[in-house]
Amino acid sequence: MRRHAGSAALVVALFALVLSVTGVADAARQAAVKFVTKPKPHAVLKLDGKGRFPAKAIPKVASAKNADKLGGKTAADLTATCDPQTVDLGSWCLQAAPYPLPNEDIGKNDFFYASKACVEAGGFLPSADQLLGAADRVKLASTIDDVVVNSSPDVDPTDGLKDRREMSSTLITTQAGSSAAGSEGVTEGSRGDPKAGEPDPVPLPANPAPQSLQYVTVYDNHDKGGFAGSKPVTATETFRCGFMKVQGQAATEEG
Numbered sequence: 001m002r003r004h005a006g007s008a009a010l011v012v013a014l015f016a017l018v019l020s021v022t023g024v025a026d027a028a029r030q031a032a033v034k035f036v037t038k039p040k041p042h043a044v045l046k047l048d049g050k051g052r053f054p055a056k057a058i059p060k061v062a063s064a065k066n067a068d069k070l071g072g073k074t075a076a077d078l079t080a081t082c083d084p085q086t087v088d089l090g091s092w093c094l095q096a097a098p099y100p101l102p103n104e105d106i107g108k109n110d111f112f113y114a115s116k117a118c119v120e121a122g123g124f125l126p127s128a129d130q131l132l133g134a135a136d137r138v139k140l141a142s143t144i145d146d147v148v149v150n151s152s153p154d155v156d157p158t159d160g161l162k163d164r165r166e167m168s169s170t171l172i173t174t175q176a177g178s179s180a181a182g183s184e185g186v187t188e189g190s191r192g193d194p195k196a197g198e199p200d201p202v203p204l205p206a207n208p209a210p211q212s213l214q215y216v217t218v219y220d221n222h223d224k225g226g227f228a229g230s231k232p233v234t235a236t237e238t239f240r241c242g243f244m245k246v247q248g249q250a251a252t253e254e255g
Contacts, residue, residue, distance in 0.1 A: 080245035087138050088245075094126060094134050095240040098141070098152070098166070111215050111233035114167055118241035126242040128170035128216045128227070135218075135225030141166045141238055142220035151220035165217040165228035167239040172230055173212050180212040209234050 034043040037054055048054050082093035099117060101109055109117075118125045131140060141164035142151035154161050173180040185206035192198030214230035217237060231237055 082245055083243065086243060087134070089134055089137060091245065092130075093243045093245060094130075094138055095242075096138065098238045098240045107236060109236045109239065111167065111235075112209070114237075114239040115169070118239075121241050121243075123241040123243035125167070125169040125239060128168035128218050130242060131166060131168055131218045132225035135220055136223040138240075140218065140220035140225070142222070146220055146222055150223050163219070163228075164238065165219045167231075167237040168216050168218055170216040171233070172214055172216060174214060174230070175212040179207070180210065182210045182213055183207045 034040070035046050036043045037046055039045055046054075082088040085096055086093035087096050099109075099114070099121075105113070115125050126134075131138075134140070136150075139150060139152045142153045143163040144153050144155075144161050146153045148155060152164065154164055171181075183204070183206060186201045186204040188203045190201045190203070192200050209232075211232045211234070214232050215237075216230050217228040219226050219228045
């Protein structure tokens with residue numbers, strides 16, 4: 001037995017050497033190991049073609065999840081949008097319908113009223129070019145022969161039928177001279193500069209709302225947009241407000 005023990009050990013050693021050289025041993029070990037692309041217990045994670053862990057195999061830690069947000073807000077929360085009652089015109093929004101006048105304010109909607117109402121609503125009174133540019137997107141006031149689907153003509157004959165137009169923030173003067181655009185006058189008690197030898201100015205009444213200062217009106221004009229003349233700043237007219245976009249996801253847009 002002792003005589004054959006050495007030979008047997010030699011044979012086993014040689015067999016093991018052959019297996020390791022030929023890769024059979026490695027194949028046997030690999031067959032017993034499970035290779036995966038996602039982390040699993042008692043398995044080996046495969047590397048990608050560049051010898052790196054796959055990105056999907058690395059779980060996102062809490063701090064990284066929070067990094068996907070800004071101040072706790074998501075991308076949708078920070079996206080600039082328009083109110084659902086306005087039309088999205090790219091960088092700004094325009095009311096889909098004219099400003100709704102309260103019953104107690106009917107007959108007061110002149111240029112001063114419209115300017116203040118839009119600011120109080122968080123917006124501004126649009127200029128003539130802004131309204132004209134939106135004519136094919138917004139149902140602007142128009143003539144009685146315009147298409148109701150694309151504009152807002154007068155369709156109620158019970159109070160007469162009239163062509164409609166809208167106020168803009170664009171102003172013109174119908175007379176020459178600086179006074180044509182209004183004047184703050186000279187208040188009683190004003191005094192000249194004695195160091196410059198100025199005489200006391202003569203008191204003059206203010207003219208904050210001259211008839212010569214007028215706002216330009218526009219109309220839909222079959223989606224082409226058009227100028228509809230001007231009206232004194234003290235004259236009433238239909239208007240709508242514009243708004244800058246705000247952050248936050250809006251509901252379904254109207255218009």
